[in-house]
Amino acid sequence: MNTPTDPNLLDLFKTLGDAERLKIAGLLANEPLSLTELSQRLELPLNDVSNHLAHLEAQGLLQKEGDAYRLAAKALEQKARAVLAQSHPKVKSDDFEGDDYDRKILSSYIAVDGSLKSIPTQHKKLMVILHHIVKQFQPGIRYPEKQVNEILRRFHEDYAALRRYLVDNRLMAREKGEYWTL
Amino acid sequence: MNTPTDPNLLDLFKTLGDAERLKIAGLLANEPLSLTELSQRLELPLNDVSNHLAHLEAQGLLQKEGDAYRLAAKALEQKARAVLAQSHPKVKSDDFEGDDYDRKILSSYIAVDGSLKSIPTQHKKLMVILHHIVKQFQPGIRYPEKQVNEILRRFHEDYAALRRYLVDNRLMAREKGEYWTL
DNA sequence: AAATTAATTCGATGAATATCTAATTAATTT
DNA sequence: AAATTAATTAGATATTCATCGAATTAATTT
Structure with missing residues (x-):
């Protein structure tokens, strides 16, 4: 009722x-x-x-x-x-959860509109960012490359770099132009 | 458009x-x-x-x-x-328009909820109040007595008195148990 | 209590519109 | 430029729900 x-x-x-x-x-x-x-x-x-x-x-x-x-x-x-x-786009709770270190990195690299100020060079920082970004992809869904690019471009204009990092670090897999999360 | x-x-x-x-x-x-x-x-x-x-x-x-x-x-x-x-029930503009005297009477006799604190005895004051009340009735519509009572009771429990005043002062007419504005 | 009036409930009809199939147009990629 | 993919548009079907007619119940009045 x-x-x-x-x-x-x-x-x-x-x-x-x-x-x-x-x-x-x-x-x-x-x-x-x-x-x-x-x-x-x-x-x-x-x-x-x-x-x-x-x-x-x-x-x-x-x-x-x-x-x-x-x-x-x-x-x-x-x-x-x-x-x-x-x-009101309340910052999703899991967006900034995790340990203090992660939170610190995220808040320093991510602008208010959600985009990346820059892509970290240090591997440890990069991983924090990548883990954050990969949440944009739904598990179980296969995304065509074009769409992956779209989504990544919201974070940084060099979406190709982000895409490569994601695959190289085994956060996403690719086959025949389709991508999915692992 | x-x-x-x-x-x-x-x-x-x-x-x-x-x-x-x-x-x-x-x-x-x-x-x-x-x-x-x-x-x-x-x-x-x-x-x-x-x-x-x-x-x-x-x-x-x-x-x-x-x-x-x-x-x-x-x-x-x-x-x-x-x-x-x-x-938000904005006080309708015409509710308190009219000259200063009317406004003064109205604001002193009418409570925040729109009801009458009391029925004035002075004829001049009574007329101001009656003119205010009669606005509750739509021109051209004939109201059965029961409904008239309902409406008037929102102003004062002695709705019968109000009804009589309205008719006596020619603000409303009655015939066969039906009332309408003039 | 009978009769009138007020208010709610039920069922059927019709209109609006979300959903589906298909076709068309626009934009990208090779 | 051809071909693939993305996006919009058009038309048909189905569903939802307001509207209408009538019947029923509840409440007031005489």
Whole structure:
């Protein structure tokens, strides 16, 4: 069962993604209205309004006052925040986990946009970087070279070098122009 | 033509109200991905992903980086704010317009939740209040008494008194148990 | 209690649209 | 330039879901 507070974004968007329901929400944002009043204002049959209200209510978007409904602004606010939270590219936890050394290398070589400032020459540092980069590839999927290049280019324009390093160090394998992780 | 910035909430909710598109948005919130990559991750045919991306793009939700897409977090943020703005019961402009005297009376008699603190005894003050209340009724609509009571009760528990005042002062008319504004 | 009105529920119809197949166009690679 | 691959577009099918009609239940009024 769905509590109104659990952020099922999909259903929320679905219920708000209907013209009539959005109108209803709009009206109820400004003034409380009863079922009958809504029906009159929108010139919509009573039963349909009732159904629409049920949808909105299921999303925890309404609060009842007597027999009038009002938009639960607080609830909506929370949900809007949930959307923002999800949309903000939170640095994935495993991106910078690992030991202190790794974290230090990563943060010094990787720019805010995720790209490489430069390719390390020291082998130990290089390995840290390569292990970070190889996470971009899904295990079990075979990537054509062109796509590998695309992905690597996001890190550094010399994608060919990165590709070679990855293979040489056995982080990825290649066969007939296809690559996969090991 | 719709600029991506104009807040057409309905279309926004519609595009986000599809499971696949929401997944896509979710993925692109955390990392940039190309069309092909998305297709692989979601195990969805390429052409459909292309269409979904077109939808998202039409809402100004994407920004392109090379051939990878990323969720336009800023844009989404703005839109979320737009939602909040609409949802907040902004005191309707005409609620407190009119001359200074009216405004003064209204603000002294009407509580934050819109209800009446008390019913004025002075006729002049009463008229101000009644004119404010009568705006709750749509011109041209005939309301059964029960509904009139409901609406008036939001202002004061003695809805019968309000109803009588409204009729006596010719702000509303009644016939056979139905009321309407004049 | 009977009758009226309000509100919900059920089933069927229709419209919108996601999904699928196929064809077309655009871009890259050899 | 030919050929391969990537991406878009077009059309057909299927599914989802709002809308409509009616019946049912619940609540108020007389």
